[in-house]
Amino acid sequence: MIRDTLKSQIQEDTGQAIVSTRRASGGSINQAALVELENRGTCFLKWNTTADPDLFVKEVKGLHLLRSVGTDLIVPEVIKQGTYGxxxxxxxxxxxxxGSAGAASSEDFGRQLAEQHKIKEEQYGLDHDNYIGKLPQSNSRHNDWTEFFIQERMEPQVKMGLDSGRFSAGITSAFQKMYRQLPDIFPDEPPSLLHGDLWGGNYFFNTDGKATIYDPAVYYGNREIEIAFTHMFGGFSSGFYSAYNEVWPLAPGFNNRKDIYNLYPLLVHTNLFGGHYGRQVKSIVQRF
Structure with missing residues (x-):
């Protein structure tokens, strides 16, 4: 399962012998395993033979940033990042x-995410680009959220879809029509620290019932795009949303905007997996 070259590199990089390994789920992007180190115990290992190794360099930066802000959300500690072979x-x-959720776990998750979103910057974006899944994510800074959303979120993904043939050229005019409406649709929100890829597959509750978040695609953006993302693929619990809104209520009309925000993850999924995601994109854009 784990190549000997990878095992040898981990032992060299950590200075510890590997006692045992066993298979683990790595999601749809990476391969993963549990590795027991001699003096550290069990660690979670992931690797990717097809992605740019910079993927993990930027993930480390995102994990460090999320760990640094002082909420009660659990973020895994980075032990080692490197390359092999x-x-x-x-x-x-x-x-x-x-573990599993306790009686107040979902509500606490909502409150803590709201506290994370209160960590602000002056501009939308980040001081470096990173990845969402294994696709590049551009984070060039902008003073205006609509401009950031169009230039850094929509356009790179639309271009990728056009270049790969997943979209026909006609979709460009539909996006342009939608873009012209966005300044009147998006509320005025400050740039908040976002996990960036927060759906049901990128969190769980640990054995203490605390929300644990991982696989980030961090940047500073309008917090509504993060809450919209949580509604994809089944959504989070009602207690999560109620508690979030107790701490920092969303502006009226959010439910009318969330499909626009979710164009971004849908475009990403179109470019990664194709299939019905592209049809969902077209349906949303044509409504606006």
């Missing part, structure tokens, strides 16, 4: 055992 990237993280 012919430049294949790997990332070794603290292993956090999955």
């Amino acid at each position: 012919n430049g294949i990237g790997y990332l070794l993280l603290e292993y956090i055992k999955e």
Whole structure:
């Protein structure tokens, strides 16, 4: 399962012997395993033979940023990031055992995410680009959210879809019509620290019932795009949303805007997986 070259590199980089390994789920992008180190215990390992190793370099930056802001959200500690073989990237993280939600876990998650969103910057974006899934994510800074959303979120993904043939050229005019409406649709929100890829597959509750978040695609953006993303693929619990709004209520009309925000993850999924995601994109854009 884990190549000997990767095992040897981990032992060299950490200075510890590997006692055992066992398979783990790595999602749809990476391969993963649990690795027991001699003096550290069980760690979570992921690697990717097809992605740029910079993927994990930027993930480390995102994890460090989320850990630094002082909420009660659990973010795995980075143990080691490196490469092996012919430049294949790997990332070794603290292993956090999955548990189950307690009576107040979802509500606490909502409150803590609202507290994270109160961490602000002057501009939308970030001081470096990173990735969402294994696709590049541009974070060039802008003073205006609509401009950022169009130039850094919509246009790179639309271009990727056009270049790959997943979209026909006609979709460009539909997006342009939608863009012209956005300044009157988006509320005035400050740039908030976002996880950036917060859906049901990128969090769980640990054995203490605390929300644990991982696989970030961080940047500073309008917090509504993050809450919209949580509604995809089934959504979070009602208690999560109620508690979030107790701490920092969303502006009226959010439900009318969330499909526009979710064009971004839908475009990403179109470019990664194709299929019905592209049809969802077209349906939303044509409504506006």
